[in-house]
Amino acid sequence: MDLLDDPAPGSNTPEFTVSEIAGTVKKLVEAELGWVRVKGEVGRVVQARSGHLYFDLKDDRSVLSCMTWKGQIPQLGLIPEEGTEVVAEGKMTASGFQSKFALNAQRLAIAGEGALMALLEKRKKALAAEGLFDEARKKPLPYLPEIIGVVTSLQGVVIRDIMHRLRDRFPRKVLVWPVAVQGQACAPEVARAIEGFNALSAGGAMPRPDLIIVARGGGSVEDLWGFNEEIVARAAAASDIPLISAVGHETDTTLIDFASDKRAPTPTAAAELAVPVRHELVAWVEGQAARMSQLVSQGITARGQRLRDMARALPRAEALLDTPRQRLDRATDQLGPALIAGVQRRRVRLADVSGGLRASTLQRRVENDSRRLSELSARLGPALARGVAAKRDRYETRALAFRPDALVQDQRRKTQDFQRLAMRFSDVGNRQIKGWRDHIASLDRLRETLSYKATLARGYAVVRGDGAVVTGAKAAKQAQALEIEFADGKVSLGGKAATPTKAKDTHSDQGTLF
Structure with a gap:
């Protein structure tokens, strides 16, 4: 077996390297299939980190x-989804590294309306x-x-219809965020507009708007x-601001209609949902005011009549x-006698109480x-001496148990x-003795x-007859001898021969004072 390449004599088969073959195939593919449209079902989809x-x-x-290269994705028009039938447009190319050919897809479109509806239904379910x-x-939508905020195109009649309808019903401030309403730029611009309105403070x-309308004809x-x-x-x-979807006519249905807070069949209907009719609102308020006034008047009349009915029963x-x-008159009549009787009762009670003060x-x-104070004073000294002696003995007894210096x-x-x-x-004894003495002195x-x-x-003077106090004229006549005591001395008088004089003051329990 010959291991070396040795062409047979007379052979004219050309010899190529692998790179030459790969380059030739790449040129042939790109030359013959430069720009193509390919229809098929999307299979595996991968987006690399690059x-x-x-x-x-x-x-x-x-x-x-x-x-599709990174820079070509924005112009692709549609992100492929597995199972979707699409038409791809682009250039055919071949890779010399692995001898593979591929399509550099630069535009994608759904292959037919049926495929679009199937994709829409798939997204809706997901x-x-x-x-x-x-x-x-x-x-809920705000009442007024x-x-x-309106997300729409400035070139169409949609914005004019919305503004005109708002002016007719209830004029409000309107912020318009212009966007493309069809084509490849539509979806990202509408999404950015909704997020932009929500980002306002x-x-x-x-x-920041209180309501957003996304509208298109x-x-x-x-x-x-x-x-x-x-x-x-x-x-x-994800919008925090209530959103009304008004895309297309009443028969048109899009995904934003299901995700919005309220769907309007037309942009004009969206303006009607956004604000009430001002004239109707004013009329309603006036009607409510009239009803309230009538009810208040009826209530006041009814309560007045009820008050009058109740007043007649009082x-x-x-x-x-x-x-x-009458009670006041009786009390007034009884006051004078009651005061006099009270004074008399208190006078009698005072006389009874003072009689015991002899x-x-x-x-x-x-x-x-x-006498008690003297006895206590006499006992205080010996008691103190005994207490001192007992404590001295106790101290001396305890002192024997200690060291000399400690003792x-x-x-x-x-x-x-x-x-x-x-x-x-x-001090205690002296204070107590002093207190007793003060008490005795006050009593004295x-x-x-x-x-x-x-x-x-x-x-005044005290009269005594036969050594006893004489309290009346009869006793003085019967006495054998009378003695009159004055403040500076006593005077003796004959008894029955003496003529008593009339008492000049009340009698006392000590004798008769003249």
Whole structure:
């Protein structure tokens, strides 16, 4: 077996390198199939980290690899989805590294209206499964928004219809965000407009709208396809501002209609949903005001009549005051006698109480307190001496259990405590004795005040007959001898021969004062 390449004599077969063959194939493919349109079903779809897009087109027998470079994606017009039938336009090319050919797809379009509707239904089911179309997440529209944001094109009649309708019903401030309403730029611009309105801050230089209207006139499925893109539906569902969708005519349906908070059949109908009719609102308010005024008037009339009915059932004011006036008159008549009787009762009680205040009673109390004070004073000294002796013995007994130096210190401390205690006992005893003496002195002063001798000093005298106090003229006549006591001395008189004089003051329990 010959392992070396040795061409046979007379052979004219040309020899190529692998790179030459690959380059030749690439040139032939690009020359013969420069710009082509390929129809097929989208298979595997992959977007690399670099941003390039790779996908397959297939039919029932073959598979064609396709790629779209990162810079070509914005002009692609449609992001391929697996299972969608599309028409791809681009240039055929071949790779010399792996001997493969592929289509550099630069434009994509759905292959027919049936395929578009199938793709739309697929997207609708996927977004509905995520909950983007749930009624629970839809927000109510404001009754009368101050600012309305409109996302539409400035070239069409849609914006004029909306403005005209708003002026007729209820003029409001309108912010217009111009966008493309069909074509490749439609979906990203509409999504950015919705997100831009939501990004505005309340009270800023550009006011934030209270309501958003996304509007477009009628058209074919291809014309309205930008509003069927997923980014538009997600932007409408994520809007914090209530959103009205008014895309196409009443028979046209797009994904934004399901994701919005309210769908309007036409842009004009969207303006009617946005604001009420001003004249109707004014008329309604005036009607409510008239009804309220009528109801208030009827209520006041009914309550006035009820008040009058209840007033007739009440007694007259004069009749209500008759009984209190009679009670006042009776109380006035009884006041004078009641005061006099009260004074008399208190005078009798005072006489009864003062009868027990005799000088002899006070003197006995003073003598008893003096005797008790003397006894306590006599007992205080020996008691203190006994207490001091007992404490001294206890201190001396305890002092034997300590060291000599400790005993000295302890003895000194106890001596100081003893001295303080003795001083406290002495102070307490002195204060108590002083208190008793003050009390006895006050009682003695009270005794002297109540004694008849103080009365004698004011010019009165005490008459005694046969050694006993004489309290009347009859007793004085019967006495054998009379003695008259004055403040400065006593005078003796004959008894029965003496003529008694008339008493000049009331009788006392000590005798008769003349």
